[in-house]
Amino acid sequence: xxxxxxxxxxxxxxxxxxxxxxxxxxxxxxxxxxxxxxxxxxxxxxxxxxxxxxxxxxxxxxxxxxxxxxxxxxxxxxxxxxxxxxxxxxxxxxxxxxxxxxxxxxxxxxxxxxxxxxxxxxxxxxxxxxxxxxxxxxxxxxxxxxxxxxxxxxxxxxxxxxxxxxxxxxxxxxxxxxxxxxxxxxxxxxxxxxxxxxxxxxxxxxxxxxxxxxxxxxxxxxxxxxxxxxxxxxxxxxxxxxxxxxxxxxxxxxxxxxxxxxxxxxxxxxxxxxxxxxxxxxxxxxxxxxxxxxxxxxxxxxxxxxxxxxxxxxxxx
Amino acid sequence: xxxxxxxxxxxxxxxxxxxxxxxxxxxxxxxxxxxxxxxxxxxxxxxxxxxxxxxxxxxxxxxxxxxxxxxxxxxxxxxxxxxxxxxxxxxxxxxxxxxxxxxxxxxxxxxxxxxxxxxxxxxxxxxxxxxxxxxxxxxxxxxxxxxxxxxxxxxxxxxxxxxxxxxxxxxxxxxxxxxxxxxxxxxxxxxxxxxxxxxxxxxxxxxxxxxxxxxxxxxxxxxxxxxxxxxxxxxxxxxxxxxxxxxxxxxxxxxxxxxxxxxxxxxxxxxxxxxxxxxxxxxxxxxxxxxxxxxxxxxxxxxxxxxxxxxxxxxxxxxxxxxxxxxxxxxxxxxx
Amino acid sequence: xxxxxxxxxxxxxxxxxxxxxxxxxxxxxxxxxxxxxxxxxxxxxxxxxxxxxxxxxxxxxxxxxxxxxxxxxxxxxxxxxxxxxxxxxxxxxxxxxxxxxxxxxxxxxxxxxxxxxxxxxxxxxxxxxxxxxxxxxxxxxxxxxxxxxxxxxxxxxxxxxxxxxxxxxxxxxxxxxxxxxxxxxxxxxxxxxxxxxxxxxxxxxxxxxxxxxxxxxxxxxxxxxxxxxxxxxxxxxxxxxxxxxxxxxxxxxxxxxxxxxxxxxxxxxxxxxxxxxxxxxxxxxxx
Numbered sequence: 001x002x003x004x005x006x007x008x009x010x011x012x013x014x015x016x017x018x019x020x021x022x023x024x025x026x027x028x029x030x031x032x033x034x035x036x037x038x039x040x041x042x043x044x045x046x047x048x049x050x051x052x053x054x055x056x057x058x059x060x061x062x063x064x065x066x067x068x069x070x071x072x073x074x075x076x077x078x079x080x081x082x083x084x085x086x087x088x089x090x091x092x093x094x095x096x097x098x099x100x101x102x103x104x105x106x107x108x109x110x111x112x113x114x115x116x117x118x119x120x121x122x123x124x125x126x127x128x129x130x131x132x133x134x135x136x137x138x139x140x141x142x143x144x145x146x147x148x149x150x151x152x153x154x155x156x157x158x159x160x161x162x163x164x165x166x167x168x169x170x171x172x173x174x175x176x177x178x179x180x181x182x183x184x185x186x187x188x189x190x191x192x193x194x195x196x197x198x199x200x201x202x203x204x205x206x207x208x209x210x211x212x213x214x215x216x217x218x219x220x221x222x223x224x225x226x227x228x229x230x231x232x233x234x235x236x237x238x239x240x241x242x243x244x245x246x247x248x249x250x251x252x253x254x255x256x257x258x259x260x261x262x263x264x265x266x267x268x269x270x271x272x273x274x275x276x277x278x279x280x281x282x283x284x285x286x287x288x289x290x291x292x293x294x295x296x297x298x299x300x301x302x303x304x305x306x307x308x309x310x311x312x313x314x315x316x317x
Numbered sequence: 318x319x320x321x322x323x324x325x326x327x328x329x330x331x332x333x334x335x336x337x338x339x340x341x342x343x344x345x346x347x348x349x350x351x352x353x354x355x356x357x358x359x360x361x362x363x364x365x366x367x368x369x370x371x372x373x374x375x376x377x378x379x380x381x382x383x384x385x386x387x388x389x390x391x392x393x394x395x396x397x398x399x400x401x402x403x404x405x406x407x408x409x410x411x412x413x414x415x416x417x418x419x420x421x422x423x424x425x426x427x428x429x430x431x432x433x434x435x436x437x438x439x440x441x442x443x444x445x446x447x448x449x450x451x452x453x454x455x456x457x458x459x460x461x462x463x464x465x466x467x468x469x470x471x472x473x474x475x476x477x478x479x480x481x482x483x484x485x486x487x488x489x490x491x492x493x494x495x496x497x498x499x500x501x502x503x504x505x506x507x508x509x510x511x512x513x514x515x516x517x518x519x520x521x522x523x524x525x526x527x528x529x530x531x532x533x534x535x536x537x538x539x540x541x542x543x544x545x546x547x548x549x550x551x552x553x554x555x556x557x558x559x560x561x562x563x564x565x566x567x568x569x570x571x572x573x574x575x576x577x578x579x580x581x582x583x584x585x586x587x588x589x590x591x592x593x594x595x596x597x598x599x600x601x602x603x604x605x606x607x608x609x610x611x612x613x614x615x616x617x618x619x620x621x622x623x624x625x626x627x628x629x630x631x632x633x634x635x636x637x638x639x640x641x642x643x644x645x646x647x648x649x650x651x652x653x
Numbered sequence: 654x655x656x657x658x659x660x661x662x663x664x665x666x667x668x669x670x671x672x673x674x675x676x677x678x679x680x681x682x683x684x685x686x687x688x689x690x691x692x693x694x695x696x697x698x699x700x701x702x703x704x705x706x707x708x709x710x711x712x713x714x715x716x717x718x719x720x721x722x723x724x725x726x727x728x729x730x731x732x733x734x735x736x737x738x739x740x741x742x743x744x745x746x747x748x749x750x751x752x753x754x755x756x757x758x759x760x761x762x763x764x765x766x767x768x769x770x771x772x773x774x775x776x777x778x779x780x781x782x783x784x785x786x787x788x789x790x791x792x793x794x795x796x797x798x799x800x801x802x803x804x805x806x807x808x809x810x811x812x813x814x815x816x817x818x819x820x821x822x823x824x825x826x827x828x829x830x831x832x833x834x835x836x837x838x839x840x841x842x843x844x845x846x847x848x849x850x851x852x853x854x855x856x857x858x859x860x861x862x863x864x865x866x867x868x869x870x871x872x873x874x875x876x877x878x879x880x881x882x883x884x885x886x887x888x889x890x891x892x893x894x895x896x897x898x899x900x901x902x903x904x905x906x907x908x909x910x911x912x913x914x915x916x917x918x919x920x921x922x923x924x925x926x927x928x929x930x931x932x933x934x935x936x937x938x939x940x
Contacts, residue, residue, distance in 0.1 A: 017782045024786065025794065032798040039798060143924040145874040147881045147897060148916040154901075155909040166905060210424040214486075217380055218439040218493070219412025228438075229427055236429070251787030255878045259901070270882045273797035281797040285790060292787060308429055308473045 003304050010300045014293050021289045022075070025282050026068050036060060042084055042276030057081070080283035085275045090283040093268070098287075100169060100264035103176065105253055107184035108191075109246045116192040117238060120199020124207065124234075125226065134196060142193035146252050150186040150259040157182060167261040183260045187253055191245035198241040202234040209233070236307050243299030250292050332357045333529050334379065334415075334497055338391035341371075341378055346601035348374050350553045352391070353628065356497065361523065361530040363540025363561065365576070366550035369599030372533045375550070376499045379531070380417045381408065395497070413439065416490035420502040422482035426474045433470035436489045443493070450492075457488040461518050480511035484518060491522060497529040505534070516543060537576055541565060549573050552609035553600025559634030569636035571614045571644070608639065616644055680932035686925035693740035701734035705891050714908040726911040727900050728889070736918055739891035743919070746807050746885070747872035751865050753811035758818030759861065763849045765819070766826035777823070780816040788813035788875050796884040803886055806879045810872060818864060825860050829853045859937035867930030870923045877919050893919050 032039035040054055054060075058081075059067045074080070080090040123134035141149075158166035170179035206212065207230050215225045254266030261267070265284050272280035304310060332355035339352040349371045356362045366372045377383050379393055381400060393400040395415060403411055419425040426435050436457070437450035445453075451470065458466035461484040474482060483503055490498060500519065504512040520543045523530050534540050540547045541561040548558040549572065557570040568574040575593045595613040603609040607622035614621070620639050628637045638644070676684070698705070702720070712729030715721075723732035765776040788810045795809035796802070829835065830853065838848050854861075879885035880894030888895050896915035903911055 013778070013781050017784060020782050021786055024791075028794055028798045140924075143870070143927050144920060145878065145923065147878055147894075148920050151897060151901065151904060151909075151912050151916050154904050155913060159904055159907070159909070210419065210421070211427040213382060214417075214419065214425045215427075215438070217382055217412060217417045218490075219409040220438060220442050221409070224442060228430070233427065233429055248787060251789040252878070254789065254793065255882060258882055259898075269793060270884065273793050273884055274801070276797060276800075278797060281794060285794055288790060289786065296784075306429065309475050 003308070003310060006310050007300065007304050011297065014297055014300075018290065018293050021293075022072055022286055023068060025285045025289070026071050027064075028282075029278060030064070040084065040278050042278060044084065044276075075283070075286055080286070081279035083272070083277050083280045085272070085277040085280070090280050093280065094265060094283060094287065097263055097265045097268050100180075100262055101253060101257070101266060104180055104183055104187065104257070104262065104264060105246075105249050107177075107180050108188040108249055108253075111184055111188040112192050112195055112245060113242060115188075116195030117199050117242065120196040120238070121203055121231065123196070124200040124203025125230075131200070134200065138193035138196045140193075141189050142197065144190050144193075146186050146190065147255050147259050149189045150183070150256055153182045153186050154260075169262055179260075180262070183256045183262060186259070187249055187256045191249065195238075195242050195245055199234070199238050202237045203230060206230045206234045236303065239302045239306060240299060243295060243302070247292050247295040247299070250288050250295070332360075333396060334531075335394040336375075336379065336392070339375070339378060339393060340390050341374060341383065342388045342390075343384070344386050347603070348387070348553055348600045349378065350600065350603070351628075352378075352553075352555055354548055354555065354558065356529045356531060358496070358529055359527045360546070361532060361544040363544035363547035364531060364533045364550060365535065365537050365540050365547055367535055367597040369552075369597060370550040371553040371600050372550050373501050374553075376417065376501050376531060376533055380415060380499055381411075382417070413443065413493040414495050415497045415499065416493060416495035417499040417501065418483075418486050418490050418503050421506045422486045423474065423479060425486065426482060428474050430473075431470065432472055432474065432477070432485055435474075436470070436485065436492060439489070439493050453492060454488070457492055458485070460522065461485070461488040462514070463488075478511075480507055480515060483507060483511075483515050487515070487519060487522070491526065491528075494526070495528065497531070498523070499531045499533075501533045502535070504539070519543070536580075537565070537573075538580065549576070552598040552603040554603075554609065554637060555628060555635075556610065556637040557634065558628075558636075563634065567646070569631055569634055569641050569645070570610075570638045571616050572610050575613075608637070616640060676929065676932040676936060679928050683925040683929035683932075686921060687929065690740060690744060690922045690925070693737050694744040695741075697737040697740045701731075701737040703731035703734040705730060705734045705738045706889055708889070714903055714906065714911070716908075716910070723914050724908075724910055726896065727903060732896075732911045732914055735891045735896060736893070736914060739893050739896060739915070740918075742803060742880075742886050742890065743873070743877065743893040744922075746803050746876040747869050749803075749807045750811045750814065750872035750876070751869050753808065754814040754818050754868065755861065755865055757811070757815045758822055759854060759857075761815070761819040762822035762826045763853060765823050766830045767845055767849055767853075769827075769830075773823075776819075780819050783816045786813050788871075789878060792875065792879050793882075793884060796879070801884045801887055803876070803880075806876060806885050807872075810875055810879075814868060814872070818868065821864055822857065822861065825857045826853060829856050859933070863930055863933035863937045865930075866926055866933055870926035870930060873919065873923050873926065 029036045029039045036058070037051065037054065037060060040058065041051070046054075059070050062070075071081075078091055080094070082088065083090050083093055086093060119134050119138075123131040154166045157163050164182045165179050166182070168179060170176045212225060212229050215229055253264070254270055256262075257264040257267035258270050265287065269281060269284040269288075272278075272284070334354075334356040336355065337353045339349055340347065341349040352371075352375055354362060354364075354375075364372045364375060374383075378389055379400065381403075383389060389401060395411060398407070398411075400411065426432075433451060433454060436454040437445075437447065440450040440453065441447060454470060455466045458469060463469055463481060463484055469477070469481075469485075477485065483506075487503070503519065504515050507515060516539070519530075522528070523543075530544070532540055532544050537547070537549075541564070544561055546558065547561045547564050548555050549564075549570065550556065551572050557564070557568065557573045559567075559569060564573060565577060568577060572593075575591075579591045579593060581590060593613055598609055598612075604611075604622075606624055608614070608617070608626045611617040611621045618640060626637050626639055628635050629641070631641055707730070709729035712725045713727060715725045715729075717724040721731050721733065723736070726732050726735060761776060761780070765773045791813045792806040792809040795805040799805040835848060835852065838852065839845075843851075876885060877894035877897070880892050881898045883895075883898065886892035886895050888899055893915045897912050897919070900908075900912035900915065903909060
C-alpha cells in the first residue's frame with residue numbers, strides 16, 4: 001500500500017466518522033423521551049404557529065433519513081437552524097463566539113507545542129536536573145484536570161498576585177490575549193505534561209538506537225546527529241501525541257470557558273444544554289466534531305509525510 | 318610487549334593500529350582485560366570469540382564508541398597518535414580514517430531517511446558538495462554490486478533486502494576512504510548465500526583499496542577465509558594469536574583447539590557433535606586470578622589456577638596458556 | 654498431548670507473588686488512597702459529622718475552627734461533611750462508566766478476535782469510525798436531550814470510551830486467541846463462546862483490571878467536569894465537581910479553601926488511579 005493509498009483510506013474513515021457523528025447528533029432528537037418536536041422545543045410551550053414552523057423546517061412528517069438529509073444539507077450550507085431560546089439564527093449566534101474558542105485552543109496548542117515538546121526534548125537529551133525536574137513536574141500536572149487547574153490558577157495568579165484577570169474576554173487584541181492566558185494555561189497544562197513525557201521518552205529511545213551509533217562512528221557532528229537522526233525520528237511519535245492531545249482540547253475547552261466566564265462556543269454549548277436549546281447544541285456539536293476530525297486529518301497527513309514506512313500497512317514501532 | 322609479539326607485519330614497521338594493555342571497565346565489571354593487538358597497513362586480522370567474549374567491545378573501544386559509564390585504560394594508537402586523547406577536530410578526522418560496519422544493517426541505518434542520505438552524510442559533513450557526494454555514492458554502489466544505483470539511492474531502507482543493506486553499509490563506510498575497517502560480525506545476520514557474496518565483496522574491496530581490516534566473528538573458519546592472522550578471545554582476554562592457517566592445524570591454546578574441534582566438519586563423520594563442557598564465561602564472570610578457561614579445560618593443572626596468565630610468545634604466535642609449550646601437538650582432542 | 658497437559662497449559666496465568674507484588678511503593682500508596690476514597694464513598698454520608706444539605710447563609714465561607722476542619726462553604730454548610738458525602742456520587746458515576754464500557758468493550762474485542770476475518774475487519778473499522786466523538790461532547794449532548802443528571806452523562810461517557818477499550822483489549826484478545834492452547838481446546842470440542850468466557854477472558858484479566866483502573870481516573874475527571882458544568886449531579890446534592898463550581902465565587906472573595914479542597918479530592922484520587930493503573934499496566938505487560 002503506497003502512502004497515497006494509506007492517506008486515502010484514512011481520509012475515507014475520517015469522513016465516515018464525520019457522517020456517523022453528524023447522524024448521532026441529529027438522531028439524538030429521537031432518543032429523547034417524548035417526540036422529536038418536544039426535544040426541539042425543549043419542553044417549552046409555543047404558540048401553534050411556531051410549532052408548525054418547526055415541523056416544517058425540520059421536515060418532521062417525512063421519513064427519518066430524509067429529515068437527516070435535509071438537516072445535513074442545510075448544515076453544510078451554513079444553516080444550522082434557529083435557537084429556540086434566542087430566536088436567532090444559530091450560525092449568527094456562533095459567529096463571534098468562534099473566535100474566542102479558536103483563539104483559546106490555538107493559544108493552548110502553542111503552549112503545548114512550545115513548552116511540552118521543548119521541555120521533552122531538553123529532558124530527553126540531557127540527563128541531570130532538567131530531566132529530573134521535568135519528570136517530577138509532569139508527573140504532578142499530568143493528572144490535573146482543567147477545571148482544577150483553572151481554580152488554582154485563578155486563586156494564585158488572579159486573586160493573590162493579580163497578574164492576570166480572572167474572568168471575561170477583555171477588549172482589544174492585547175487585552176484579549178491577557179484574558180485568555182490563564183484559561184489557555186488551564187487548558188494546556190495536563191496535555192503539556194503528557195506531551196513532555198512522551199517526547200522525552202521518544203527522544204531517549206531514538207538517541208539509544210543503533211543507527212545513531214552508526215552516525216557517531218562516521219564522525220558526524222553531534223548537532224547534526226540530534227537534528228537529522230534523533231529529533232527527526234522522534235518527530236513521528238511526538239507528532240502523534242501532540243495531535244491527539246490538541247484534538248482532545250476541543251472537548252475540554254467547554255469546561256475552561258465556563259470556569260473563566262469566557263464567551264466562546266464551549267460555554268454557549270453548555271448554556272444551551274442547560275436551556276435545552278437543541279438546535280444550538282446540535283450546531284455547536286457538529287462544528288466541534290468537524291474541528292476534531294480536521295485536526296486528526298492534519299495529524300495523519302503529517303504522519304504520512306514523516307514516516308516512509310507506512311506504505312507497509314502498519315508502521316513498525 | 319604483547320603488541321610487538323602480535324605484529325605479524327613487523328617487517329613493515331610499526332603497525333597502523335596498535336593496541337596494548339587495553340582494559341575496559343563497565344559499572345557491572347571488567348569487560349576487556351589487557352587486550353593487545355596490532356594491524357599493519359593492508360593487513361587483515363580476525364577476532365574470534367563467542368558471545369560475551371568482548372570482541373565487539375574491543376572494536377568499539379578502538380572506534381571510541383564505548384557506552385557511557387565505561388572506563389578505558391591502556392593504549393590504542395592509530396598511525397602513532399593516541400586515540401583516547403584525540404581532541405574533537407582530530408577525532409572527526411580519525412572517524413573518517415577508521416570506519417566501522419555493524420552486524421544488523423537494518424537496525425544500523427536510519428529507516429526514515431533515504432539510502433542516498435545515509436551514504437552521503439559523512440561526505441557532506443566534511444564539506445563535499447551534495448552532487449559530488451551523490452556521484453561518488455553511485456559509483457560505490459556499483460562497486461559493491463548493487464544494480465540500478467541511481468534508483469536505489471532514492472529508496473528507503475525498508476525497500477532493500479538485508480544483504481543489499483549490508484552492501485550499502487560497506488559502501489557507505491568505504492566512501493570516506495578509510496585506512497582501517499572494523500567489521501563487527503557483518504554477515505552473522507545474513508543467510509549463507511548472501512553471506513558468501515558479502516564476504517567476497519568485502520575481501521575484494523579490501524585488497525583493491527589496500528585497506529586494513531579487523532574482522533570480528535564467532536566463526537573461526539570464516540575468519541581464516543579472509544584474514545591473514547586470527548586472534549581468539551575468551552572472557553574479555555585474547556588467549557591466542559597466530560597466522561590463520563597455523564591456528565587451525567597447530568593451535569596453541571586449549572580453547573582454540575576446542576573451538577576448532579566443535580565445528581561440524583563436512584569431511585568427517587562423527588557420532589556426536591563435539592561440545593565444550595560448561596558455558597562460555599563473559600568477562601564479568603572471569604576469576605580474578607588464574608586462567609579463565611581453567612574450569613572447562615581438559616588439560617587444566619594447578620599452575621593454571623594460581624596466578625594471572627600473561628600472553629607469551631610461542632613459535633611466531635602468542636598464547637595465554639601456561640602449559641602451551643608442553644601441550645604442543647597434543648591439544649587435538651580424540652574423537653568421541 | 655494428554656488432557657492433563659492441555660489443562661495445565663490452559664491454566665489461568667496469575668502474576669507471581671500474589672496480587673500486590675510488582676506495583677511498587679507508589680502503587681501501594683495509590684491503592685491505599687483509593688481504598689480510603691472507596692470507604693468514604695460507601696460510608697461517607699453516615700460518618701459525616703455535620704449536616705450536609707441545610708444551608709445557613711450566616712455561616713457563608715467562615716473559615717476552619719471549632720470542629721469544622723475545612724470551614725464552611727458558599728451556603729454555610731460544613732465542607733468536610735459535604736466532601737465525605739460527595740464521595741458517593743463522585744465515585745459511583747465513574748464506576749458505572751467503567752463497568753458499562755468494559756462490558757461492551759470486552760464483548761466486542763473478544764467477538765472480533767474470535768471470529769477474525771471479515772467480522773474483525775468490520776468491527777475494527779467501526780471502532781475507528783466511532784473515535785470522532787470526544788467523551789465530554791457526547792455527555793453534553795446526552796444531557797441536552799435527556800436532561801441533566803449522572804445517568805445520562807455516565808452512559809454517554811461509557812459509550813464514548815468503548816472504541817478505545819475495545820481496541821486495546823482486541824489486541825490482547827487476538828494474542829490469546831493465537832496461543833496453542835486455544836487450538837487444543839477447540840480440537841477437544843469446546844465451543845467458541847465457552848473458550849472465550851472460560852479461558853480467553855480470564856487470561857486477559859490483568860490487562861482488563863489495569864485498563865479499568867486507568868479509565869476510572871479519566872471517567873472521574875470527565876464526570877467531575879460535567880458536574881462542574883452543572884449538567885451532571887445537580888446542586889444542592891453533594892458532589893465534588895458540583896462543589897468546585899458552586900464555591901468558585903469564593904476564590905474572588907478570598908475564600909479559596911472550599912473549592913480548592915474539593916478540587917484536591919478529585920485530583921488526589923485521580924492521580925492515585927492513574928499511578929496504580931500504570932503500574933498494573935506494566936505488570937500486565939510483563940506476564
